[in-house]
Amino acid sequence: xxxxxxxxxxxxxxxxxxxxxxAATVLLLGxxxxxxxxVVNAFHINEAAHARDHLQTEAEQRFKAQPDKHPHRMVHYxxxxxxxxxxxxxxxxxxxxxxxxxxxxxxHRQNSAMFAEQRQSAGLTRFSSLTxxxxxxxxxxxxxxxxxxxxxxxxxxxxxxxxxxxxxTSRWELLLGKLLALITAxxxxxxxxxxxxxxxxxxxESALVVMLFCLSYVVYFLLWATVVTACSAIFEKSSxxxxxxxxxxxxxxxxxxxxxxxxxxxxxxxxxKLEADFKVEEKLRSLGDxxxxxxxxxxxxxxxxxxxxxxxxxxxxxxxFRGIVAQYSEGRQAKVLNEFAETRMSEELEQAQIARQFGWxxxxxxxxxxxxxxxxxxxxxxxxxxxxxxxxRLDFVQALNxxxxxxxxxxxxxxxxxxEEAADKAVVGADNWSMLAEFDFKPEAGSTRISNAFIYFxxxxxxxxxxxxxxxxxxxxxxx
Amino acid sequence: MIRFSDIKRxxxxxxxxxxxxxxxxxxxxxxxxxxxxxxxEMQEQQATIERLLKKDxxxxxxxxxxxxxxxMVAYYAFHLTYAPPSPLAFAAVGERDVFPWKxxxxxxALEGQIYESDTDxxxxxxxxxxxxxxxxxxxxxxxxxxxxxxxxAKEREARRFDLLNVTARNSHAIWSSRVLVTLVPxxxxxxxxxxxxxxxxGASVASILTVCAIVIGSIIIWSAIVLAIxxxxxxxxxxxxxxxxxxxxxxxxxTVIVPVTGHTIINASVDTPExxxxxxxxxxxxxxxxxxxxxxxxxxxxxxxxxxxxxxxxDPQRDxxxxxxxxxxxxxxxxxxxxxxxxxxxxxTLRKDEIASYVALLSPxxxxxxxxxxxxxxxxxxxxxxxxxxxxFHASLRKFYYHHLFExxxxxxxxxxxxxxxxxxxxxxxxxxxxx
Numbered sequence: 001x002x003x004x005x006x007x008x009x010x011x012x013x014x015x016x017x018x019x020x021x022x023a024a025t026v027l028l029l030g031x032x033x034x035x036x037x038x039v040v041n042a043f044h045i046n047e048a049a050h051a052r053d054h055l056q057t058e059a060e061q062r063f064k065a066q067p068d069k070h071p072h073r074m075v076h077y078x079x080x081x082x083x084x085x086x087x088x089x090x091x092x093x094x095x096x097x098x099x100x101x102x103x104x105x106x107x108h109r110q111n112s113a114m115f116a117e118q119r120q121s122a123g124l125t126r127f128s129s130l131t132x133x134x135x136x137x138x139x140x141x142x143x144x145x146x147x148x149x150x151x152x153x154x155x156x157x158x159x160x161x162x163x164x165x166x167x168x169t170s171r172w173e174l175l176l177g178k179l180l181a182l183i184t185a186x187x188x189x190x191x192x193x194x195x196x197x198x199x200x201x202x203x204x205e206s207a208l209v210v211m212l213f214c215l216s217y218v219v220y221f222l223l224w225a226t227v228v229t230a231c232s233a234i235f236e237k238s239s240x241x242x243x244x245x246x247x248x249x250x251x252x253x254x255x256x257x258x259x260x261x262x263x264x265x266x267x268x269x270x271x272x273k274l275e276a277d278f279k280v281e282e283k284l285r286s287l288g289d290x291x292x293x294x295x296x297x298x299x300x301x302x303x304x305x306x307x308x309x310x311x312x313x314x315x316x317x318x319x320x321f322r323g324i325v326a327q328y329s330e331g332r333q334a335k336v337l338n339e340f341a342e343t344r345m346s347e348e349l350e351q352a353q354i355a356r357q358f359g360w361x362x363x364x365x366x367x368x369x370x371x372x373x374x375x376x377x378x379x380x381x382x383x384x385x386x387x388x389x390x391x392x393r394l395d396f397v398q399a400l401n402x403x404x405x406x407x408x409x410x411x412x413x414x415x416x417x418x419x420e421e422a423a424d425k426a427v428v429g430a431d432n433w434s435m436l437a438e439f440d441f442k443p444e445a446g447s448t449r450i451s452n453a454f455i456y457f458x459x460x461x462x463x464x465x466x467x468x469x470x471x472x473x474x475x476x477x478x479x480x
Numbered sequence: 481m482i483r484f485s486d487i488k489r490x491x492x493x494x495x496x497x498x499x500x501x502x503x504x505x506x507x508x509x510x511x512x513x514x515x516x517x518x519x520x521e522m523q524e525q526q527a528t529i530e531r532l533l534k535k536d537x538x539x540x541x542x543x544x545x546x547x548x549x550x551x552m553v554a555y556y557a558f559h560l561t562y563a564p565p566s567p568l569a570f571a572a573v574g575e576r577d578v579f580p581w582k583x584x585x586x587x588x589a590l591e592g593q594i595y596e597s598d599t600d601x602x603x604x605x606x607x608x609x610x611x612x613x614x615x616x617x618x619x620x621x622x623x624x625x626x627x628x629x630x631x632x633a634k635e636r637e638a639r640r641f642d643l644l645n646v647t648a649r650n651s652h653a654i655w656s657s658r659v660l661v662t663l664v665p666x667x668x669x670x671x672x673x674x675x676x677x678x679x680x681x682g683a684s685v686a687s688i689l690t691v692c693a694i695v696i697g698s699i700i701i702w703s704a705i706v707l708a709i710x711x712x713x714x715x716x717x718x719x720x721x722x723x724x725x726x727x728x729x730x731x732x733x734x735t736v737i738v739p740v741t742g743h744t745i746i747n748a749s750v751d752t753p754e755x756x757x758x759x760x761x762x763x764x765x766x767x768x769x770x771x772x773x774x775x776x777x778x779x780x781x782x783x784x785x786x787x788x789x790x791x792x793x794x795d796p797q798r799d800x801x802x803x804x805x806x807x808x809x810x811x812x813x814x815x816x817x818x819x820x821x822x823x824x825x826x827x828x829t830l831r832k833d834e835i836a837s838y839v840a841l842l843s844p845x846x847x848x849x850x851x852x853x854x855x856x857x858x859x860x861x862x863x864x865x866x867x868x869x870x871x872x873f874h875a876s877l878r879k880f881y882y883h884h885l886f887e888x889x890x891x892x893x894x895x896x897x898x899x900x901x902x903x904x905x906x907x908x909x910x911x912x913x914x915x916x
Contacts, residue, residue: 021726040744055756067771077767098578098602102756115755116593117535118578120829121743123850124836126608128617130740139736146725239630242721250622258614261607262517273598274582278535288762352603379603417802447854
């Protein structure tokens with residue numbers, strides 16, 4: 001029964017919207033924008049995926065196609081890894097355009113990711129971007145406000161509210177009808193996004209992740225539709241309802257996310273990479289230079305090795321001492337590098353988490369966190385990329401050092417600078433380069449991403465509770 | 481003709497209105513908070529530069545005392561380069577969070593070093609900075625709409641509209657003075673914190689005036705848009721909130737749709753080499769040099785450095801098959817191979833920026849943002865200038881070391897007194913701030 005009346009009210013509201021040009025324009029504009037964003041973004045991501053896949057294969061082929069060389073030269077030749085975009089980044093590209101997607105891996109160094117796309121955007125997309133997530137999280141609420149701020153106040157101002165209520169329509173029925181109308185209208189913006197999610201389901205993305213991703217957007221739209229309907233019922237005049245809603249939108253969607261970012265920068269300033277590099281160097285200097293076997297830092301290593309093989313000089317060792325030193329010092333150095341890299345990443349994560357606490361103040365921040373984490377375009381997934389790249393780096397560098405120790409004669413090696421012929425002899429075969437592992441980046445498992453996003457679901461739940469209370473208050477206060 | 485008495489009466493009216501007072505207070509707070517946040521961040525960047533400079537010096541001196549030939553020093557000695565924040569950078573952080581503003585450079589191939597980015601937390605950059613440029617270019621128009629959309633409608637609803645028009649000596653004067661007493665406090669609420677911070681931060685009077693002019697200009701443009709929509713005959717029958725929806729539509733189209741459409745079109749129309757290609761090309765060139773005949777490297781090197789043509793010989797007594805001259809020559813040849821790509825990459829960045837400056841003519845918000853970052857030296861141009869400063873510095877390093885490697889004087893630590901020092905270029909932007 002209650003639904004019947006609500007449906008009639010909803011249909012009535014739709015008839016009104018279709019009559020007035022403003023609502024129809026907003027609806028049309030919103031739907032076109034969402035579809036355009038999806039198409040443009042899907043093409044872009046698809047292209048990027050192909051380009052990076054191609055570059056990755058090419059980098060691997062080039063590495064393996066290198067001629068016979070001194071293994072340490074391959075350590076410096078290095079390798080490139082590229083991060084492939086995740087399926088859901090079609091909707092939420094997240095930090096991807098800000099991080100850079102390629103890393104050069106080489107011996108003795110951890111490089112940062114290069115070529116952030118944002119640098120090529122001439123500042124045009126710093127506030128807004130044609131991404132489905134921006135449209136859904138920032139613009140859609142504005143559209144919902146524009147079509148819904150007067151849904152109840154209009155009836156009140158025209159005097160029809162008294163009529164409706166005196167004819168036996170209950171307050172709940174009335175508000176539910178209005179809310180239903182606004183939800184169906186806003187679904188015009190949401191539907192393309194949900195369809196895109198449905199499409200993503202056919203990729204290798206976890207179904208549960210995609211469903212929760214959709215759900216958080218659906219809830220977000222419901223929140224706004226409810227807040228707008230409630231405000232329209234609470235305030236006497238359309239102009240007041242309008243002003244209040246615009247102020248809410250400004251703070252929740254525009255102001256607070258950025259305020260969070262600035263607060264995080266200032267509360268927990270993180271040490272830049274350069275500054276960390278100095279600390280790394282300070283620490284490394286005490287560890288010895290892996291290029292120089294005579295460095296006093298390797299004395300102990302040498303003595304142990306001589307004792308182990310029971311020989312008197314490094315010349316008599318069955319392994320190449322230079323390779324052993326390279327292996328040993330690379331391993332020790334990587335430990336220091338990773339220690340600092342981990343510190344830096346945890347500092348960054350701490351900053352991001354401070355900014356995400358603003359989800360308690362704005363549902364937009366909460367859904368943004370959920371959306372980037374689930375889509376695998378959050379800081380966490382970027383860090384995972386950095387860690388995997390580092391693992392690959394250490395693996396191939398150490399594999400090369402092992403080849404250096406086991407397959408290259410020490411005397412030939414020491415003699416390599418004597419002449420060009422000697423240099424030509426101090427090499428190992430190209431077949432050794434095939435040890436390079438393939439790099440195929442995948443975001444964290446679905447369950448990990450969901451548990452990372454847990455606290456932000458709690459934020460969203462809080463907002464659902466608050467909004468329900470607001471709706472209840474609106475029903476109670478609904479007077480003609 | 482607006483009389484003083486009109487202004488006084490309207491001021492009394494405006495300040496008697498709680499909503500307007502509240503809005504002004506909020507604008508004042510937002511402006512102050514954004515400035516404080518930018519100020520704190522720039523102080524931190526300045527402090528970082530000072531700390532880095534100190535460490536850089538120590539680290540280099542350590543290298544100088546440990547090494548005993550020029551080739552090794554050139555290999556191990558890094559040089560800090562940086563772009564210090566301008567005195568106004570706190571007002572518009574601009575591109576400083578996506579472009580690098582500090583690099584450590586050494587004698588190796590530059591193309592392998594210059595794209596390293598020690599930028600800020602990407603998630604924070606993604607959320608965006610809450611700086612003064614954002615407040616004035618994105619939020620202020622919304623506040624102007626909120627303040628002015630129901631200028632007349634409010635009076636109509638209060639049934640004072642006709643009364644006001646009849647009792648006033650000049651009906652235009654009422655509305656003009658009412659707009660004026662609303663906007664002047666708005667300008668003051670926005671600019672007073674800015675002026676205070678700028679003075680504390682030692683910005684020049686001319687640059688402060690420039691920024692004030694940009695902000696006032698932006699407020700005037702938006703007020704004109706809002707008032708024009710409010711006064712348009714076409715919309716005469718619209719309610720105040722309908723008018724406000726149209727105003728928000730204009731905000732939406734100019735602030736969001738124009739930039740993103742511009743971005744999409746620019747990206748599709750300007751050919752940019754893949755960044756990855758630059759570094760791959762450079763690396764291939766550098767690494768293949770080891771396997772190629774030495775003459776190949778020398779030939780390519782001498783083409784651009786004819787002055788060293790007679791000095792490419794190795795001294796087998798001293799140099800064996802490995803020689804630093806040759807090593808740095810092939811580093812340079814690596815850069816030369818990637819030069820075309822690298823130049824077109826930078827040219828594409830600048831070309832996109834240039835087209836964006838035309839797109840900005842269609843969007844007051846974008847124009848404000850671009851003018852502010854330009855005045856604060858945090859725009860794309862400034863960041864590219866820094867990159868070019870680094871290139872120049874690298875060239876001067878090469879010049880210094882080439883001399884010592886090719887002329888081969890005996891190693892002496894005293895010679896490092898001549899080692900080039902990076903000094904950041906202070907921009908001459910103040911003279912030509914208005915790019916458009």
